[in-house]
Amino acid sequence: MSEIILHQYPQSPFAEKVRLMLGFKGLPWRAVDIPRWMPKPDLMPLTGGYRKTPVMQIGADIFCDSACIARELERRYPSIPLFPEGTHGVGRMLGAWADSVLFFDVVGTVFGTHGDSAPKELKEDRYRFSDGMIDLARYKDDQAHIRSQLQAHVFWLEHSFDDGREYFVGRKPSYTDFCVYASMWMLMNRVPELGFFSEAPRLRGWLERMAAIGHGMHRPMDAKEALSVAHAAQPDTISVSNPDSPVGLQPGTRVSVSADDYGKDPVLGYLLGLNAQRIVIRRGDPVVGEVNVHFPRAGFRIVPA
Ligand SMILES: N[C@@H](CCC(=O)N[C@@H](CS)C(=O)NCC(=O)O)C(=O)O
Structure with missing residues (x-):
């Protein structure tokens, strides 16, 4: 094969x-x-x-x-399975939210914080690629709002674990976890100094469990x-x-x-x-x-x- x-x-x-x-x-x-x-x-x-x-x-x-x-x-x-029983609908819906809303919170925060040091080619490419939506100067100017949206969404993520669950849609990792992880991985690696996880201990624990999965062979x-x-x-x-x-x-x-x-x-x-x-x-x-x-x-x- x-x-x-x-x-x-x-x-x-x-x-x-x-x-x-x-x-x-x-x-x-x-x-x-x-x-x-x-x-x-x-x-x-x-x-x-x-x-x-x-x-x-x-x-x-x-x-x-x-x-x-x-x-x-x-x-x-x-x-x-990435889509265990019961997660086909809700798993994809939450995943779509993470892939769009959450992802752009993080993109806005990362590029608005460190955009000045990004290569010129990257800035120009992403501006064209997004029809002007990924605009590093605008992200910089709008940081307070962008970070407040991200903070609100990180709160949602943290409180998803209130009932003691270890993953977003059940007891095992499933598709939603991988979608959310992508953005949280970028946040954790690119702007650790902003401390988005300091008030989110259960999210930090989940991040460690997810990272331990690794990339395989x-x-x-x-x-x-x-x-x-x-x-x-x-x-x-x-x-x-x-x-x-x-x-x-x-x-x-x-x-x-x-x-x-x-x-x-x-x-x-x-x-x-x-x-x-x-x-x-x-x-x-x-x-x-x-x-x-x-x-x-x-x-x-x-x-x-
Ligand atoms: N909906 C797409 C989004 C992919 C996406 O936005 N990828 C970013 C990189 S993480 C991208 O394509 N950036 C421009 C590029 O790589 O040329 C997916 O789920 O794969």
Whole structure:
């Protein structure tokens, strides 16, 4: 079976979410380090334009977005579940809150505190990437408000443990924990001096339990090797259908898929499958040949191309 290849870089919190999920499931994986900002010449042949981090590759199947990666890891390797019974709905809902609201509290706090020392390329890239939302000067000016939002949300997190539970949605780690961990990991590592955890002892205990999960067995892979892996592999046969989809697109239609929040670069291809949770397209590329590109349904726009 093809190896799990994660296209990532060490500082990325969403990559950290996936690294820890891989460690939790005990899966060996290969790490391709990608650039932190554009251009990303060895990623584009695989994704067709999607540039966010991380991206998972298994053979000629490419999974964009950590939510999509989590779903696929669960589908292929269910024995240690990320979505134990009862967490499929609430786990994903809380995860989506952590991946958006909580994440941007932390981004605003980190970049508003240390933005002056960030590389110029990073500042410019993130400003363009987010259509002006990630604006380090604005974050700096608005620090009091941003930090007060983060403080309010850290309070919610701390009080989630009031009934003695050890994880957010039950007695074992599940998807929500990995989503929240990504942002808390960034906060803990990038602005420890702000003391956000000083009034949150149970959150600190949870952070230690989560960190102890680790990243599992992994080895680096050269980006060019990952391209060869895709070229040599056949994309999976997909059977996903939803004839009642509100967008009314039929398999085989040429479509454009893009994130609807930030990093909206479109990916073009032929629709293979669409349902309430997944979008899968097939695209051809001179470097890697035919690949399937997978996206989550929530948070992605699909239109005829
Ligand atoms: N919804 C996406 C968000 C990913 C995301 O925002 N990643 C950040 C890094 S942590 C990013 O792409 N930054 C720009 C880049 O890496 O080029 C996911 O869950 O994977």
